[in-house]
Amino acid sequence: MASDSNEGGSASRFEELPMRIGLGQFMDPTEKRLRYVKQLGVEDILLNMYQYDPDYEHMPDDERMPLEGDGEWSVENLIALRERIEDAGIRLNAIENVPISFYEDVMLGGPNRDEQLEKLKRTIRHIGEAGIPIFGYHWAPAGVWRTGSTAVRGGASVSAFDADELDASLTHDREYTEAELWENYEHFLREVIPVAEEVGVDLCLHPSDPPMERLGGVPQLFRNFENFKRAMDLVPSENHKLDLCLGCWSQMGENLPEVIRYFGERDEIGYVHFRDVEGTVPAFHETFVDEGNYDEYELLCALDEVGFDGMMIPDHTPHLEDDTDWEHRGRAYTVGYLRGMLRARRAETRGE
Numbered sequence: 173m174a175s176d177s178n179e180g181g182s183a184s185r186f187e188e189l190p191m192r193i194g195l196g197q198f199m200d201p202t203e204k205r206l207r208y209v210k211q212l213g214v215e216d217i218l219l220n221m222y223q224y225d226p227d228y229e230h231m232p233d234d235e236r237m238p239l240e241g242d243g244e245w246s247v248e249n250l251i252a253l254r255e256r257i258e259d260a261g262i263r264l265n266a267i268e269n270v271p272i273s274f275y276e277d278v279m280l281g282g283p284n285r286d287e288q289l290e291k292l293k294r295t296i297r298h299i300g301e302a303g304i305p306i307f308g309y310h311w312a313p314a315g316v317w318r319t320g321s322t323a324v325r326g327g328a329s330v331s332a333f334d335a336d337e338l339d340a341s342l343t344h345d346r347e348y349t350e351a352e353l354w355e356n357y358e359h360f361l362r363e364v365i366p367v368a369e370e371v372g373v374d375l376c377l378h379p380s381d382p383p384m385e386r387l388g389g390v391p392q393l394f395r396n397f398e399n400f401k402r403a404m405d406l407v408p409s410e411n412h413k414l415d416l417c418l419g420c421w422s423q424m425g426e427n428l429p430e431v432i433r434y435f436g437e438r439d440e441i442g443y444v445h446f447r448d449v450e451g452t453v454p455a456f457h458e459t460f461v462d463e464g465n466y467d468e469y470e471l472l473c474a475l476d477e478v479g480f481d482g483m484m485i486p487d488h489t490p491h492l493e494d495d496t497d498w499e500h501r502g503r504a505y506t507v508g509y510l511r512g513m514l515r516a517r518r519a520e521t522r523g524e
């Protein structure tokens with residue numbers, strides 16, 4: 173992999189890879205973290221850059237995050253980030269998210285929309301020029317919502333949501349309409365998709381979490397199958413796909429095998445968040461990947477059948493005994509489980 177970086181980090185080096193297991197949901201690629209990734213048998217990661225904080229507290233002084241800038245990221249810094257990861261023998265498949273502050277006015281049509289959009293376009297261009305093939309994003313100005321936590325098997329702790337426990341306060345200055353959020357979204361796509369196409373980056377849309385109709389006065393656009401079809405059809409492009417979060421789709425109560433077939437046959441699944449919940453909106457809690465609403469092996473097989481050849485990462489996981497903030501133990505369990513399922517699938521389909 174180090175030799176890949178000598179080729180300027182061309183995104184084409186990902187094209188020949190099979191469906192594989194990765195890790196993500198962290199923004200601190202320290203040497204220690206990267207060693208742990210390798211110890212789990214994983215060679216593919218994404219970084220989940222949800223905050224802007226150049227002095228991010230979990231980074232040792234000599235490993236400060238190379239990304240700087242409170243509205244956009246430079247190509248030099250993104251290359252440095254990719255090279256740091258490749259030096260550990262790991263591929264950087266995606267940057268998931270920029271901080272909400274980078275594009276809040278783009279989502280809500282605020283006064284800084286045009287300036288934020290220009291910066292966002294530059295960042296997407298830089299992600300592509302740095303040889304990182306995917307930019308995962310969401311359209312949720314108020315982020316992810318949970319109302320509490322609960323215990324699942326053996327007392328492992330998981331997050332939970334119950335709409336009855338929400339208060340009625342607004343998260344922003346006023347109530348927003350569904351129509352204006354769609355209009356802002358379409359404007360965003362018309363601006364960013366040509367850039368993504370030019371530099372060969374796949375933009376991958378994460379669902380609204382939780383997939384309620386609205387939260388805090390803001391519509392949660394990406395809450396069902398129908399709205400995702402509309403999102404993919406608005407500005408047709410081979411570079412617009414899904415960050416298929418199985419947990420959120422499970423929260424929606426949609427038919428997961430059908431969703432995988434629909435988007436998979438169109439080559440619109442960019443990568444997968446593999447997690448599950450029990451229950452659906454308006455009340456659910458997260459759980460182990462082998463205890464939720466869906467049949468996890470059926471979904472893995474469906475992904476394979478439609479020819480999905482990207483990365484599947486554990487997403488949120490239960491917090492096990494003596495676990496860390498990042499759930500090292502919970503994630504190790506999910507990675508092992510996914511590896512076992514993938515191996516079983518390969519054994520079943522060998523020679524087909």
Ligand SMILES: O=C(O)C(=O)C[C@H](O)[C@H](O)CO
Pocket residue numbers: 220222268269309310316378381417419420445487488
């Ligand atoms: O809520 C989820 O399922 C997530 O994975 C949250 C993540 O922050 C995701 O990046 C939202 O875009």
